[in-house]
Amino acid sequence: MSVTPSSPPATGKPTTLTDREIRKVVAGLMVAIILGGLEQTIVAVALPRMAADLQGVQWLAWVISAYLIAVAVSTPIYGKLGDLYGRRAMLSSAIIIFLGASVLCAMASSMPMMVGARILQGIGGGGLLSVSQAIIADIVSPRERGRYQGYISVSFAIASVAGPVAGGLLTEYLSWHWIFWVNLPIGLAAYLISQRTLVRLSRPSIKRSVDVGGALLLTAGLTTLLIAISRVGHGTAILDGYNMALAAMAVLFMAAFVWQEKRAAEPIIPLVLLANPIVAASCVLLFIAFIELIALTILIPLRLQMLTAAGADRAALQLVPLSVAIPAGAYIGGTLMARLGQYRNIQLVGASMVPVSMALTAYTDPAATGWVILFTTLAGIGIGLQLPTSTVAAQNAVAQRHIGVTTGLASFSRSVGAAVGIAILTAALFALLQSYMPATLTELSSAETIRQMIEGQLPPVSDAARAVLMSSGEKAFRHTFLISALIAAISVVLCLRVPERALSEKRPPA
Known part of the structure; x- marks a missing residue:
């Protein structure tokens, strides 16, 4: 329609x-x-x-x-x-x-x-x-x-x-x-x-149709998918029956959306854009970058509060350097891109910094504040280097008439990356905690264990059992960080495989 x-x-x-x-x-x-x-x-x-x-x-x-x-x-x-x-x-x-x-x-x-x-x-x-x-x-x-x-x-x-x-x-x-x-x-x-x-x-002077049917199917498909993902992030089991029903509905809606886009005169998202390797790679890079951003903003303060005596205020302070590092990296990346007229090498440097920083964070004592801040700052700069380069690379790869929808796809990738990141990392952390917990505490759910460790309200246990408990928690966090490092490594492969297109110096007409 x-x-x-x-x-x-x-x-x-x-x-x-x-x-x-x-x-x-x-x-x-x-x-x-x-x-x-x-x-x-x-x-x-x-x-x-x-x-x-x-x-x-x-x-x-x-x-x-x-x-x-x-x-x-x-x-x-x-x-x-x-x-x-x-x-x-x-x-x-x-x-x-x-x-x-x-x-x-x-x-x-x-x-x-x-x-x-x-x-x-x-x-x-x-x-x-x-x-x-x-x-x-x-x-x-x-x-x-x-x-x-x-x-x-x-x-x-x-x-x-x-x-x-x-x-x-x-x-x-x-x-x-x-x-x-x-x-x-x-x-x-x-x-x-x-x-x-x-x-x-x-303002556009050419009359073009609005793909209302495509917009409705896209809205329905993405909404059901993101609700299912958000439910996992809120602690619902991945294989929960309602989640499975939502996922099935999302697949049906998105299949209908693809069919609609192939026949629409002016599709809401031209599928040819997704077939463009530079656009597709840029969206994946942004998607992964925001998974890593969520990993840092959730796991760093949570690990500190669970495994040390630090409160929420100290945990929040550890994230301040990250909040500064990401825009600093974006500014550096954008400035270098303007000077050099290219983006792939900048993306590659940023993409390489993130998995290394995440792996180093995994093996760092959460109480070693200086080292944690150093590694998270490096990861933040690496994420920042990828943000403007990926957006501009996608825009540079399409005609001016597709700039808006391409930019929308880039923004969408960031948002979905954040939602998926929450779901994946919380599910992984919960599963690992449950797997590594001492037998005396297996009756508690992972979410309840996290809450009680933060609040210091775990059942009385011996010093040896408490040491085992802390060791189990540290191991769960380490492996969750390593999972995020493996995900980040995909970006390095993408940067090496995707072609680069020279950035035009011609300013568009107003």
Whole structure:
């Protein structure tokens, strides 16, 4: 099924933007990206208070997962709609949806209502993240894009670091409602800046159909798949009957989606893009990079709290260097890409750093803070080097008319990588803990063992048994880190096998 939009006329003769105009546009996009990225982390600290007020502890994990799933599903669709209708209109609509949903979140009177509002907010957030990065490809040459993608990575880092801090302060001194009300002035600023700075962006003048059937099938398939993955990340068994049913439905929906895309006049995701080796490899690199990012952000603080006497504050401090290292690596990678006009060697260096760093972390004493910070910083730089290079490589490999959907696919790969990373690593850690636990504690589930080890509430045992317990936990974490290192090694093979295409220095017309 498809409908044909009445595209607005082109806005006159295309001209390139000046450096000053580009800087203004990028500044506005950074505000939009901070807005979308902030909402991924700002609610984490407020969840216990929120669940208590709204009386729905069982919905707690879905307040975050609902947003992340909606972001992942909406990014490729927003990318395609930006190709059809123009980025300015899509960015404005994403901001409006996001702000409207923020009001609903702030006024939620129950946890199911909160989860529903977060889904709507995630749809807007996906548009903010996807369309903003595609706009850079509309105004900057491929060779210059790396530097500007580095600025975007800095925006993500600001959002990820500031989110929990802002959420905690607002919840403690005002109320959790303010973590959503605060979006309104930021969103209004993003809307006004985007309207003023993006006025010269061209709008498509050719009428093309919208693949509504493909969009619906893609949404249904990805949603069921990501719900199943999220359930595993929340502690449900992988072979749980409901998970298996969701996975089967996802396979059917995605098979129908592929059939629809082959016959659609203007597919929502042209399958020829997935057949492009550079696009496919770039998406896989981003997918793996975010699995590794999740591995570090979850396993490092969890290992420290379980195996040492450290509290949550010290565990959080160990992640600060990582939060700085990733945007630093992205900035270095983008700058080198602009100077050298190539990306594969930069990707290869970054991809090689990650498995080595993860393997070294696996054999490092969790109490050796200096060494842990060193290895996680190296891993963060390696991840950062891959982010702008992979996005720009994918954009550089397609025609300008496919920039939006390609950028959406790249953003989607990052989101799915995070979701899959949580599911794989928590499942692996739980299974290894259960396997290595002393016989006296096998009656406890892995999740309960983790909770009691962190809180120091395990049943009384002898010193020898406690030593065995700690040794078992250390072995489980070591092998989980080694699993993540093996996954990261796939990126090295990809970088060696995929061809490189020279980055154009020609700036696109506005």
